[in-house]
Amino acid sequence: MLGYLDDEEATKQVIDSEGWFATGDMGFIDAEGFLHINGRKKEMLVLPNGKKVFPQDIEPLFSAYPIIKEAIICDMGDQPGKEKVGALVVIDEAFFADSAKDDKREIAMIDEIISEINAKIAKYKKIQGFKIRKEEFPKTTTSKIKRHLIKWNE
Numbered sequence: 001m002l003g004y005l006d007d008e009e010a011t012k013q014v015i016d017s018e019g020w021f022a023t024g025d026m027g028f029i030d031a032e033g034f035l036h037i038n039g040r041k042k043e044m045l046v047l048p049n050g051k052k053v054f055p056q057d058i059e060p061l062f063s064a065y066p067i068i069k070e071a072i073i074c075d076m077g078d079q080p081g082k083e084k085v086g087a088l089v090v091i092d093e094a095f096f097a098d099s100a101k102d103d104k105r106e107i108a109m110i111d112e113i114i115s116e117i118n119a120k121i122a123k124y125k126k127i128q129g130f131k132i133r134k135e136e137f138p139k140t141t142t143s144k145i146k147r148h149l150i151k152w153n154e
Contacts (some may be wrong), residue, residue, distance in 0.1 A: 026054075040114055041056055045083050048139065051124040058125060060085075061117045067095045067109055070137060072145060076129050076152045086152055087114060088128040094103060106132060 004011045014022050026044070027037040039054035046052055055073035064069040069092035076086025090112055096106075110130055118126045131152070137145040 003007075045073075045085060047083050047085075047124060048081060049124065053125050055071075058085075058087075058121060058127070061120060062089070062113070065113050067091055068113065070145070072137065072147065072150065073127070074152055075152065078153060082117065084128045086123060087127045088133055088137075088150065088152070090131055090133045090135070129148075 004014070014024075016022065024041045025037050026039045026041055027035055029035050043055050044052050045055070053073070058073045059071060062068045069090045071087055071089045073087055075083045075087060077084045091106055092114050093108075096102075110132060114127050114130055138149050139145055
C-alpha cells in the first residue's frame with residue numbers, strides 16, 4: 001500500500017466507504033464456486049462496438065513462437081472511443097544468431113504469426129496492427145511488464 005501512503009486522493013479512488021479495496025481485478029465464480037481472475041479493468045480494451053478485449057486472453061498465444069521474446073496487446077489508436085487492438089512485439093535476437101539481420105524478413109515473420117493468432121481468436125479481438133520494439137519492456141522487480149509506461153506511439 002506504499003503507493004497510497006499520504007496520497008488521500010488515490011486512496012479515495014480505490015477504497016470504498018466500507019473499507020473495501022478495489023483491486024481492479026476482474027473475474028467470475030464458476031459453477032463449482034471457484035474464483036477465476038481473467039484480467040484487470042485498467043488493461044481491458046473497450047472497442048467502439050462495446051466488445052471487451054482482455055490482453056491476457058491473447059498474449060500467451062505469442063509464447064508458441066521462438067522468434068518472439070515478449071509481446072503485449074494494447075490500444076493502437078490515440079482517440080478515446082476508437083480503440084483498436086494492436087500488438088507490440090520484441091523479437092528475440094538470438095533467433096537470428098546464425099543469419100544476417102533482415103528487417104523485411106522479421107516483419108514478414110511477425111505478420112504471419114499475427115495471422116495465425118488471429119485465426120485462433122474471436123473476430124472482434126483480432127489484432128489490427130503491430131510494431132516491433134527494439135528494447136524489452138520496462139519491468140517491475142518481479143519481472144512483470146509495467147504496462148502503464150508503454151504507449152503505442154512511443
